[in-house]
Amino acid sequence: MIYRSTFNPKVRANFEEAVFLGLPDAKGLYMPEHIPELPSGFFNELGQKSLVDIAYSVLQPYVEGSIDAESLKDIVLDTLSFPIPLTPIHDHVLSLELFHGPTLAFKDVGARFLARALGYFAAEKNNETTVLVATSGDTGSAVAHGFFEVPNVKVVVLYPKGKVSDFQRKQMTTLGKNIQAIEIDGVFDDCQNLVKQAFLDTDLRESKTLTSANSINVARFLPQMVYYFWAISQIQRNYPEHKLSPTYFTVPSGNYGNITAGLFAHRMGLDIQGFIAATNSNDSFPKYLESGNYFAQPSVATLSNAMDVGDPSNVRRIQDLFSHDIQSIRQVIQSKSYTDIQCLQAIEEVFKTHKYLLDPHGAIAYNACELVPKNGLSIILETAHPIKFKEVVESVIPDAVPMPSHISAQSDHEFKISMTSDFDSFKEYLLSNV
């Protein structure tokens, strides 16, 4: 597969190059040159396929030429080592539970795939690689865990000071070894800017093999397609009554990587009716759908903080996918923003009425099911386990959240350093310490 820049189609790379470079140029993101359609036989048998078989078929064309078939099988088997069940909340809303991985968030899927793909390339070349990642919470912990103790790879994770939960912070700071956490005095966009600048810096590029791990990286972003197919596979297998319902995926969106992966799945032939991009007060995308003009906004802190992104990178991939035609985007995606109060109300109502515990991100998605037509079926993407946002969830439902049994108590020993959002000192740190 060849990847090209959304900004300049002449900038091209194969999968391996796109993974290492992260960004093609200062303004673009990598896009596959074409989106392969899966054969009808694949869809006819979707209900009998395993998660790992689906992952292999879906991802194979995207890594062709860079990862051989046997290695890809090993990578997906190892990546998807946890269940992704589809659980009913009530008759018309099902929850795709993406939080059963090691860091209890959907980002485990992409982060584990990326870590294993990079590990595969690093082993082939025997070359030290530094992964830079900016996070508003969940990316950092998923990436840190995905890469922990992977030989030849060092991870530097930047997060905004005071803007991630204690639980999230500890997931990034207590590992140590090849994982360095840096606390930035600023917001998520400052962290993201530092990472973007590092990739464009000639000195750094000459002296280090740098790569990104944000949802902009093709190896993070593409594997997220898999569970959209897996959700429909589970409908065919376990919920025959819903087989013919027009189905909508409701995706709690921050940097819009997750929903973009869903749009790719749709292009590959997955038969679904549409998508709802559910957002918190960071509403540049719903405003864009409404007005047709995209404006970045400063990010705003909310209770669903993994989605506090004012200028979502993947909007460029969405625009590219639809050839910048706002009308065609509107035919497939609807979007709406919800307040913290609406988020808390959904957590409370769904727990009291349906005995299902949502996390704040899933709660934003649940709210947005109101946009699905009455005869439609909503699949919300439940992107994090409620324990990750214990303080928020327990503010409306006291003592509701037990610790999942496979998660051990967190250590108190944190390895982290603090910095401002000044690029020169970050660069200095990377040159001398990494």
Ligand SMILES: *Cc1c(COP(=O)(O)O)cnc(C)c1O
């Ligand atoms: C990252 C994250 C999101 C947003 O996903 P994007 O791909 O950035 O849109 C939603 N929920 C949770 C829990 C997250 O960690």
